[in-house]
Amino acid sequence: MPAVRNVLIVGGGTAGSALAILLARAGVMVDIAEIQPSVTALGSGITLQGNALRVLRDLGVWDRAAAAGFPFDSLGLRAPDGTLLAEFPGSRTGGPDLPATLGINRPALTAVLADAVRAAGARTRFGVTVESLADTGDAVDVRLTDGTTGTYDLVVGADGIRSAVRGLIGIDAVPRPTGMGIWRVQTRRPAGIERTDLVYGGPCFIAGYCPTGPDTMYAYLVERARPRDAVGDKVAHMRALAEGYGGPWAEIRQDITDPERINYTWFESLLVDRPWNRGRVVLIGDAAHACPPTLAQGAAQCLEDAAVLAELLLAADKLGQAVFDAFMDRRYERAKAVVEASLQLADWQLNPVPDADMPGLMDRINSLVTHPA
8 A cells, every 4th residue: 555545746747746746646646836827837838858758648638738839859059140060969868769858848747747647537626825834743634725625645835936835834945046037939930940950159058949839849048137127128129139140040030920929037046955844845846846948857856756756756655754755865865956056057057167168067967867766
């Protein structure tokens, strides 16, 4: 018998959905409290590396995700004028039978996971989140924001970088801005773009794009962070930044016309010290660790959290601190290494160092995540 019979997951994003699928599929009663009013996803596209794809395969959704997105196996580096400088084979961190990378629109990934959550038998309640938690030692009494209550063997805070659960259990860690901001736009995929190409330099720290489907992609420009309330005309600003880049960017720039397809966010980081639990309440995903997307490992680390926690819960016959300690032994140092490496890459761009070994750092993280968590 698993260590838990019923679980409340707060947050129905990538980490929460993955955990719900794995537990419900094994017979655990799972409720998800999702603050959004419906299945939704903000932003444009997302880049998933091989170790994320490995978890999607374990969830049974890889084929659907691959069909909804755009798999590819190489990476290009370009000069600001568009000249191709180098091509590299992608690191197949999920194994030789999976592509190196998948680009996918966030709403498409959300829909794939939401369908799998329903098929597994987990129940999602939209428009609510947790208001109070009381750990009795043998269970957790929960009150939700709509006034309803429940008692669960385990509560999982998968409610993102500004987690409400984190505060309710007395963890005062807060996200820290890195000093960079990223402009993302969902756009048409110009003919010939079949992978991510990156530009370091020009008017931005990074200019890049990632195909997400047969005729879609998202493009992004990373600059020094500006106040969120002083963004102004998003279309004009992003088009002005894109003027500094040639090659495919000439066509991309012409398609930057709709402010509703543009998303601006700061790069932020977070790392909660171990343990990530207080009694029978545990944090996973961005609620416990978050990093700037310089390594495109954020979603992968969320998925790995879910896979490892589900494995341990289903293998144990009793929920005690030993389960959470085992979770930390497998997840903390790995997540910490990814967060620190992502921050190092950002810092090297903000404060250039002549002998910075960016390829070496990327290779070390790729080697780390090639091995299952």
